[in-house]
Amino acid sequence: MFRLEDLVLFVRVSALSSFSDAAREAGVQPAQVSAAIKRLESCLTIRLFARSTRSLRLTPEGEAWLPYARQMLDAMHAGMQKIHTPDDAISGTLQIAVPSDLGRNLLLPVFQSFGERYPALRLRLFFSDQVADVFKDPVDIAFRYGTPEDASYISLPIAPANRRVLVASPEWVARHGDVLHPDALSHLNALTFVLRGRVHDRWTFFRHDEVLNVNVSGTMMSDDAEVIRRLAVSGAGVAYKSWLDVAEDVRAGRLQVLMTDYEGEKAPLNMICPHRKQLSAGVRLLYEAVKACCEGQASVAKAGC
Numbered sequence: 306m307f308r309l310e311d312l313v314l315f316v317r318v319s320a321l322s323s324f325s326d327a328a329r330e331a332g333v334q335p336a337q338v339s340a341a342i343k344r345l346e347s348c349l350t351i352r353l354f355a356r357s358t359r360s361l362r363l364t365p366e367g368e369a370w371l372p373y374a375r376q377m378l379d380a381m382h383a384g385m386q387k388i389h390t391p392d393d394a395i396s397g398t399l400q401i402a403v404p405s406d407l408g409r410n411l412l413l414p415v416f417q418s419f420g421e422r423y424p425a426l427r428l429r430l431f432f433s434d435q436v437a438d439v440f441k442d443p444v445d446i447a448f449r450y451g452t453p454e455d456a457s458y459i460s461l462p463i464a465p466a467n468r469r470v471l472v473a474s475p476e477w478v479a480r481h482g483d484v485l486h487p488d489a490l491s492h493l494n495a496l497t498f499v500l501r502g503r504v505h506d507r508w509t510f511f512r513h514d515e516v517l518n519v520n521v522s523g524t525m526m527s528d529d530a531e532v533i534r535r536l537a538v539s540g541a542g543v544a545y546k547s548w549l550d551v552a553e554d555v556r557a558g559r560l561q562v563l564m565t566d567y568e569g570e571k572a573p574l575n576m577i578c579p580h581r582k583q584l585s586a587g588v589r590l591l592y593e594a595v596k597a598c599c600e601g602q603a604s605v606a607k608a609g610c
Contacts, residue, residue, distance in 0.1 A: 307348060309381065311341040312374050315353065319371050320407065322361050344385040371537040379461065382589060395587045396425035403449040406530035406550040407574075411446070415598045419591055426587050434500060447577045447587055448545060448595065459578040461592055464599040469569035470548050472507075472560040484543065484563045487517040494501050494542035495521035499528040508545045510567040517567070521545075545574045552602040574599060 317327040317337060318364060328335040339396060346353050353367035363371065403412055420428050448463065483492065487510045498505045503542065505528055510517045523542050527533055534551065537544040538559045544551075549572075554560040576592050578584055 306407065307377075308341070308344065309378075314338050314346055316374055316378060318354070318361075318433055319363055319367065324361065325605070357389060374545070382584065386454045394425040395423040395516040395590065398429060399446070399587055399591070400429040400431070401591075402431045402433065402443045402449075403442040403557075404448065404450060404550075405432045405434050406534050407448065407450075407547070410432050410532055410534070410553060411549060411598065411602065412595060415594050416591075419594055420478050423587065423590075424495050426581055433527060434498075441535055442512055443556070445578070446591075448574060449577050450572050450574055452571075456587060459584065461576045461578070462573065463576055463592075463596050464483045464549060464603060466603065467544050467547060467549055467572050469508075469572050470551065471510075471543060471563045471567075472551050472555070473543045473544055473563055474535055474538055474559065475539040477537075477542070478561060478563070485566075487564070487567065488542065489518045490519045490521050492523075493523075494525075496533045496542045496544040497521065497522040498524055498530055499526050505545075509570050510564070511569075512567045545569065547574075549574060549599055 314327055314331060316323060317330060321327050321330070322336045324342075325335045328338045331338070333597050349366075349370065351366040351370070352364050353370070355364050357402060401416070408430065413430075414428060416428055420426065450467075471490075473481075475486075481493065484493070487508070490508065495506070495508075506521050508519055508521055510519075525536060525541060527536075530546075530550065533544050533545060534540065534554070537546070537551075538554060543563065551560050555562060576595070578588065
């Protein structure tokens with residue numbers, strides 16, 4: 306039988322790649338962390354970590370089991386919050402950073418509904434494509450695209466299978482025709498996104514075992530993803546967008562997905578929090594609401610593409 310504290314320590318050791326760092330974070334001795342991992346390995350009859358005097362890394366079996374350990378912890382915490390936290394106990398102020406396009410066009414109704422359900426909780430929303438630092442900026446949680454690279458914070462998956470798609474308005478397609486191959490993009494007006502001064506003008510597509518990178522250019526670029534979406538809807542050019550950002554436009558017929566024989570880059574969406582202790586009842590309930598909304602958009606993808 307697994308111990309809850311052993312699962313927690315395993316997940317943190319895997320994130321920090323250090324028994325001593327995980328012990329320091331949990332306020333226990335490194336020997337207790339080592340004992341917890343040994344108990345898990347004994348229960349599972351597998352080796353979770355490959356250890357040496359200089360390094361610590363997950364074994365292939367440990368990597369395979371890690372997502373399930375995270376799911377067990379998330380399910381446990383969600384269940385505890387459900388039975389122990391009445392609606393009127395959700396209070397205070399929750400500061401949330403969200404990418405501009407995602408926030409305005411998909412998540413704003415979720416936040417509004419959540420606020421109406423828990424009127425004692427105040428939501429302070431920051432819609433921006435500048436990447437929020439959850440340790441330095443005045444935010445409690447951030448919704449962020451991309452694979453988490455910093456193991457020092459908690460990352461909960463919202464839409465792990467989300468990808469980018471190539472889109473344009475029906476009017477644009479009527480004028481220029483469908484795009485059949487990535488190479489054709491080098492001759493088309495591409496609406497490009499700018500982040501931290503860098504223009505994202507190299508788009509990647511996948512088909513079977515084939516990986517195709519294409520350099521694009523266009524007459525308009527912006528550091529606001531919402532601007533790029535609006536330009537695409539107006540027929541200004543083609544855009545390479547997260548599916549979550551354009552799902553409603555595709556369903557409404559304002560945009561259509563091009564080059565459907567190819568897959569775009571992965572763009573997983575995660576909820577970022579500085580520390581597990583900050584995963585309050587309100588944060589966890591909001592996480593579930595946002596996740597449910599995004600899962601609904603994922604089901605639309607099958608019909609829209």
